[in-house]
Amino acid sequence: MKKTRSGLAWSLLAATMLAAAPTAAAEPATTGFPIVTTTEDGQPIPRSAGLPYAPGNLADRIVLTPGADPARAMAVAYRTDTAQTVAEVQIAVSVDGPTLEEKAKLVTGKSMPVDSSYGPALYHQVRFEGLTPDTVYSYRVKGAAGWSEWFQFRTAADEAKPFRFLYLGDIQNGILTYASRVIRQAFHANGDIRLVVHAGDLVGQRDDLDHDDEWGEWNQAGGYNYSIVPQVPATGNHEYVDDILPDGTESRKLGPYWPAQFALPKNGVKPVEATTYYTDYQGVRFIVLDGTAAIDLGSMQAQTDWLDKTLAASKANWNVVLFHQPVFTCARPNDTAEIKAAWKPVFEKRKVDLVLQGHDHCYSRLTGEAGRDANAKARADGMIQGPVYLVSVTGSKMYKLNDRTPWQPDKVAEATELYQIIDVEPKKLKFRTFTASGKLYDGFDLTRTDKGNRLSEITEPTLATRRCSGEVGPDGGACVASGK
């Protein structure tokens, strides 16, 4: 679906680019995106909370990602200034004294330039292969001025074994201001999170300008947690930026930071190997799809076929699918028709357990299209639970709930920042949703039986549904949710 940029948008963009031309020309921009540091009338654009995110002679933005088999493979991506020209990482099986250097092995990788508002940088990626399952390793990464601290991670076990993962919706807005406390609360209140899954729109970039500050905030918000816990990100529409095709029509292309920041398994499907993949973690197959490329860039059929094949081949106890644009929306007037038509039948046929999504900046847990009461009755009558569809949001942008939310989802929230903790066991999956301040908001358990999943509501008390009442928000102040 290509749109032609309007004349007004064109002239605004041209004016912005002209105003920025002296600054952009002074700095190299190998990303191909203009770097705008001043407004049209020459005023400096304030950078996120005034924080400098310049690359330095020590590494930053250190993000661990799982391999396809995280029992044996992990990867790390990090950033330095251009003085560190090679990707160098040391890794060792962890010991308990300060002697990690003695047996550390040097692993090298590849480096790629990304120049931005904060100056030229190199992103480095190193893959760890041939690791021993269920083993604690330490690694450190090199900048021109020396090594980082040692970061520690545990490889996955080679079998289905209980573990905990964190699911985050759109971080995107108020990344440092507001989303950071949610991420930190999640880690602070819940020990031994082994994976983090992100349902897209990690940042708010969209136009064809530089967005380095947002990636700086994203990394600061998660901090060292991103270096010690493997991250499983899905792209949202905001991981894509505008692209003007030779014929003048507007399209989208993946922004420059995604392939630099995440050393993903690349075991997905052409032409979207950078954004589709799967990883098998202790009895769960996580499958990551790219809704934007499917809807707007022509890869729907390829992704649908790959999804079906990847689910059919799964030997996992649980199959979790992660992508951005939700099948069932909680904010928009209509569900995401293309995805609903293509992927929902596959989820049902292949008995997917959880569908984790974002995009709508509200919360929704939906256990069946017929609606909450009908689903509850059907469950009481012995219904096998199909895929459970979740939508959630972490950052500060909020949308108003749509007119289906009073009856269709089991639980919804408006104007509420949330995180989700999922405890996985071979036969049980415990899903819990918490508010930003750590209050239990929603939850259910899925139990695997020979006939299929049974869903049970939890007995612990949860907060009452949070939604705006007119102009008043659920905390008694202004309703900050806007209509979609």
Ligand SMILES: [Fe+2]
């Ligand atoms: Fe979003």
